[in-house]
Amino acid sequence: MGRGDAMVDGAAGELRRWVREAGGCLVVDGAMGTELEAHGADLQDELWSARCLVSAPHLIRKVHLDYLEAGANIITTASYQATLQGFQSRGLSREQSEALLRQSVEIAQEARAIFLEGRSKGPYAARENEARSTERRPVLVAASVGSYGAYLADGSEYTGDYGRSVTKESLKKFHRRRLQVLAEAGPDLIAFETIPNKLEAQAYCELLEENDIRIPAWFSFTSKDGANAASGDPITDCAAVADSCRRVAAVGVNCTAPRLIHGLILAITKVTSKPVVVYPNTGETYVAETKEWVESAGGGGASATDFVSFVGKWRQAGASLEGGCCRTSPATVRAIGRALREADAAVADIDDYDDFPAVAVL
């Protein structure tokens, strides 16, 4: 990390300020795609959740609002699988496609406005206690950029296998305009999600620089073994790429089994001091052919309760942004927030002991 470089603290520094304002950690929302499906949306389509940008924007707004009500500090837009190439292959014009990308950000901003307004004058007596403890909590919109594998819709975000013809330049070309459009829509953060390999992280890093994107970004990788990104590139190599990029504010892992997360946090914190973001799935496996999630061979699936039992451990290991990915829900996010508050209260208690004479600790 180029210390002394003002921009380094620009991106990571701004995010750190939000983390501080939230009391030490930020709650990221849960799944968008699978939550839309849980509400009855049919996403058996190559555009997946992006399909709802066209057909059911009100549903997307509802999911954002549900996560805000559940205590999320960060809501992630429905642009994960929204690409100009994907929309245009469906016959939409370039203008229409760009408008849909912008709308993904606008829908989230609208949900935030409704949420904040409701809190200032709305009837939230029943939520009073909870509202008070989170009164000044930051509420941020992260524009989702799914990996190239998400566009391919063949599950390759979980294998990192893009084939030989895909180069850093072709990845840059693929993501460039989409990134520009999303950035121009004015989100607070850009979430590069389910990155399966080092090459794509390098491409993003160069794009952020070349396009002078000043919105703090996070790079979030997928892993199947707890030590490497999905492609087999060591997670430390991937995190080091993110660390070297001054526009990157946080580094982490998403859509990965909960049981693998602890080791990954420990590995990532070896190579970067940037904030760490984790938002695992429930531990099930995605089958691209049928577009379904199935129980992983040998188990490993985590119920909401199991998932939440990990939260404090991840916090201790160094994660300061936590949420959920596929198959998690507002209930998971509510439980994550509660577990994080408990973990931080426990740490505060231990700190208090320092003020007592040693004998009092015994």
Ligand SMILES: [Zn+2]
């Ligand atoms: Zn996911």
